[in-house]
Every structure is written in C-alpha cells, then in structure tokens.
Amino acid sequence: MKYEGFLIDLDGTMYRGNEPIEGAKEFIQYLQHEELPHMFVTNNSTSTQQAVVEKLACFGIQTTEEQVLTSAVAAASYIKELHNGNRVYMLGETGLKEALEQKEFKLTTEASDYVVVGLDRQLTYEKLANVCMLIRNGASFISTNKDAAIPTEKGFMPGNGSITTAVSVSTGVEPIYIGKPEKIMVDQALNYLNLSREKVLMIGDNYETDIMFGINANIDTLMVLTGFTSKEAICNYTNQPTYILKDLNHFKKHVVSTNR
Secondary structure, three states: OOOOEEEEOOEOOOEEOOEEOOOHHHHHHHHHHOOOOEEEEEOOOOOOHHHHHHHHHHOOOOOOHHHEEEHHHHHHHHHHHHOOOOEEEEEOOHHHHHHHHHOOOEEOOOOOOEEEEOOOOOOOHHHHHHHHHHHHOOOEEEEOOOOOEEEEOOEEEEOHHHHHHHHHHHHOOOOEEOOOOOHHHHHHHHHHHOOOHHHEEEEEOOHHHHHHHHHHOOOEEEEEOOOOOOHHHHOOOOOOOOEEEOOHHHHHHHHHOOOO
C-alpha cells in the first residue's frame, strides 16, 4: 500500500461524544495487524493523553499515550522551544494543565509571559477579563486551536475558537494558533511518524481542521462523513480531499485496493 503512516482525528472520526462511530475500531485493528504506524491528533485540549487512551479503550480501541497528540501537548511543546519565559496563565482544563506542568511551566494568575487559551467549560467573565488584561500587559497570546464548534452526542457545542475570538476582539491581538490545521502541530506529528509526507495519510471528519491540516502540509487526506462536514458542504471547497468515504468500513475497498 502507498501509505505507511496515518494521522487520525478523534472527535467525529473515532467517536462522537460518548458514542462509537461505525468502522473506527475495525480500522485501528487493521492498522495494528499490518503494523502500520499511526498517531491520533486532536484539537481537544481538555483531556490528558491518558484520558484519551482510556476513552478509546472504552470503544475497544487500544493505543498508548505516545500515540496521542493533543493541541494542549503541542502547545506546551511549542512554548518550551521558544525559551522566552516560564510563567503561564492558563485558560483551560485538566489536559492543558497537565501538559504545561509536564514541561515545568509555572502556572500563575498574575503577571505572565504567556497566556494559553484552551477550551474551558467552566468559563466565567472573571476568567475572560483576566486573560484580556494579561495580554494587554504584554503576555504572548497562544491558543490551542480555532475550532468554532465541537461535535458531541447532543450536537455541536461552542469550541475553543469561539472563546479565543472573544479574547482577540477585546484585546485587538491575534493569537498564535497551535492545533489543526496549523503547521506547528503538523510538524510535531510528522516527527513522531518519522516518515516522508507522501507516505502519510491524514484522516478526519472536519474539512476546516483535519483536511486543511493535510492539504497545508502536502499530505493526502481522507474525509469521513461521520462528523462535522457534510458531503454537500465538501462540494463548495476548491481543494478536495484525496478520498471521501461514508465511514472507515470502506477504507480497504476504496483506499487499500487502489494503492497496491
């Protein structure tokens, strides 16, 4: 087969909220049986790598923390490489907190070198005001991702991009985005696979994040119609995914068989 490595989205591709998606478990089992390297790449900054491993296990999908790259982990790694201060004000949840602590950042509620915004489902006006004040006082503005909405079993809910936009509008400062479809996260994921781009396939349900993630990096893409972007909506885009499938049950027939 042409592809030797895979970057795989989670929400809307492997599962939808707390519901499994048809064909996802079987697809991962196929990759494992064929010993094909793969990494889960998600803009979700709320969950730790271990929590993602445990959630996938609930759906019968076995993986390791090393195979999970969240936007929180990518953000912490990116900031560490800048070597420009160690004080961070964090707007977010457990996943972002753990990622920053693992990189030995000092989390603060006062003067900071960086403000990192991730999805916070306990967001208050006070938190939002504090973020804006610190950015106005000179803290570098980092956002884990620009997702406007996230898929759940109840439907689409506000994503981190909605929070980030509010901060940006208030302060007049544009953040550095880390997650899909940004180059920062692409480079980190490709470093893990250690493969050339033409041998990697990006799989996801969201055109604006997952598919553009691949297109921006000159990586082939597979769109599954199990989450965010509908088949009708895809027709409106100039740059089309390499493959479009109803779900991953059709992977072997439409991708493997055509890339022998």
